[in-house]
Amino acid sequence: MSNSQDIDSANAKQEFTITVYTENQIGILNRIAIIFSRRKINIESLNVSPSEIEHIHRFNILITETEEVVRKLARQIEKQVEVLKVYFNTNEDIIWQELALYKVPTDTIQEKVLVERLLRENGARAVVIRKDYTVFETTGHRTETDKLIEVLQPYGLIEFVRSARVAIIKDSTGFNSKLREFERLDPGHDVIENEFLDKEKNVFTM
């Protein structure tokens, strides 16, 4: 890429998925959210869940912004005491999915639709089938989950819900190794181990 193209792509707004690893601590969601809201940046999707490492949570935050803004945001997030690491990636750098649930009237769907074909074509499955309604589930990119809304809308779609984006970074060795590196580079002092902090689950109760 030429230099001017680099500058253009850095200044163009696009979707970025920010992945944040934090200690599992009350209030950290608010600290992170404030970093966006004080700059009047809208979070399009937010997922918080425990990670593969005990006591460490993983955030996936989706925003549409320029790379320069995202880089600055990432540094501000990483500056928070309870944040271990922040990554930011474009859609090309990640594998991502969203989960969607669709509730439709069972009688209509049985009468008017070739359900099997509908599910096959849209990669969906039935989660619940009751007399009064049926719930379908599908996962995929936004376009895929949107498509099923369009398909089901004529048959009296009662309710629809979509999860936040969850994403795995393609070019990553996982956070386990990063955490080990952190602790190798910056170990705690030998003399003092803060015993209360080590027992945070037992002591830091609210």
Next chain:
Amino acid sequence: MDTLQEVTTTPAAPKETKQVTGSVALLEGLIAEGTETIFGYPGGAIMPIYDAIYDYKEKLNHILVRHEQGATHAAQGFARTSGKVGVVFATSGPGATNLVTGLADAQIDSTPLVCITGQVFAHLLGTDAFQETDVINITTPVTKWNYQVTDANEIPAALAKAFYIARSGRPGPVLIDITKNAQMQLFDYEGYTPCTHIRSYRPKPIIRNEYIEQAAALINSAKKPFILFGQGVSLGNAEAEFQAFVEKSGIPAAWTILGAGAIPTDHPLNVGMLGMHGNYGPNVQTNECDVLIAIGMRFDDRVTGRLDKYAKQAKVVHLDIDPAEIDKNVKADVPVWGDCKETLPLLTKLVTEKTHPEWLAEFKAFEKIEKEDLIEPELNPQSGELTMGEVIHQLNILTKGEAVIVSDVGQHQMVACRYGKLNASRLTVTSGGLGTMGFGLPAAIGAKFGAPNRTVVAVIGDGGFQMTLQELGTIMQFGVDVKILILNNQFLGMVRQWQQLFNEKRYSFVDITSPDFVKLAESYYIAGKKVTERADLVGSLEQMLQHPGSFLLEVMVSKEHNVFPMVPQGCSVGEIRLK
């Protein structure tokens, strides 16, 4: 910092458990952290802590302020002059919300504070109980870290974490909100263990040698290198390392208002103050230098003026402990992440010993113009009304650069910063980032506790003084020796100056009437005097400085005098105006 290092190298004593209340554990922890002075105000939700401190009067000096905002500013003044952590107590609800201005000020100026607030009983949280506010959420944006304690067992660890976070890395304010039941609760106390490590917290970035090498190569190749330094130098206790770097490299250095004094004002390579009301030379030369070396400063917009026209010709080397500051406002060609106490010696080792006589002469030429056109008539007027500059000039002569100068916010602040002479670091205390009017008087109280052997002069405008003048009560009650110098121009001067220059003299609500400040001081049993004539100025300043104890000196200065030079809003630093 010394206290922490001292404690961490001492082997841990065998643990003995004893039953104490959460309040006692808190006070024991504060003492273990080296706290001697606390600024605070009691109330219902913090009463157990105040009850406990009654038995600790010998070890902990509690200063009862007149408003919780005053407590935070006093703690800031204390922290800035002493280099230690300032400690504040306040009760729940209104007591805690009154801390917000001070917290915001401390956050933007990187001042280490530990604020302890009382909170309603844990079982009442979220019920809109009497004097309950959601202090944690209110203070989140203005603290480096905060935490709510609901069980006494948490207190030692939370306090240890608070001190560690407040003073390490880029310092800042932290707040611990303790519910009343936790303050009263008895628990098995095993003693206090300072915190020295938090898994998720990296106070200092790892220094990368390749950047030190790149920075040195850039500096060595420069024809017109220029150093900008900020408070990072004194926060890192790196004054000696900084001076060694400046002297070996022979590079002219200019300061931000919080960086003032890291090298003495009269140092031959100190070329003056940066920014909107800074000196002529350093502002113009920022747009002429070929390599700009920013050390522990954050390119505030008051320093840079218009960013798209700021130092575009220069390669920028930025030394900072906070990675988020790199590239935030000004793009760095070479980022030197790290504590400048560690990075500066590495850099000094690699830079060539040099002088830059021709380049330095260019600064001197600007200095000459500024001196003749502006400084001389400002500092030595022969007739007309008294100027703020001449008051500060005479104060400098009498204090010989040894006094702590605390300033409030406004025109007098810029004058005090421009003309204040400082022989050492930590002699200037001002609200730089937040620009908090009302900061000066309480900050001076704290500054005196932080530097008890120095003369402390609070330079305050007539407007700012009236925002926190209730702290005269604190001065009275605790016999704090603060010299209060009010520069009274009968206006909210800085806003008036802008209205004159940019709003066609539409002086909208800047004409402020003041009480008789001397009589007011008298009512607080504080000696005072008012000066209106030039002939009385020096004698009155001498009287103030020689007076045993606090003294209020009100000096009537020119009403419509403006602070120049000035980089007008929306202009580049190169467009600085001398008049």
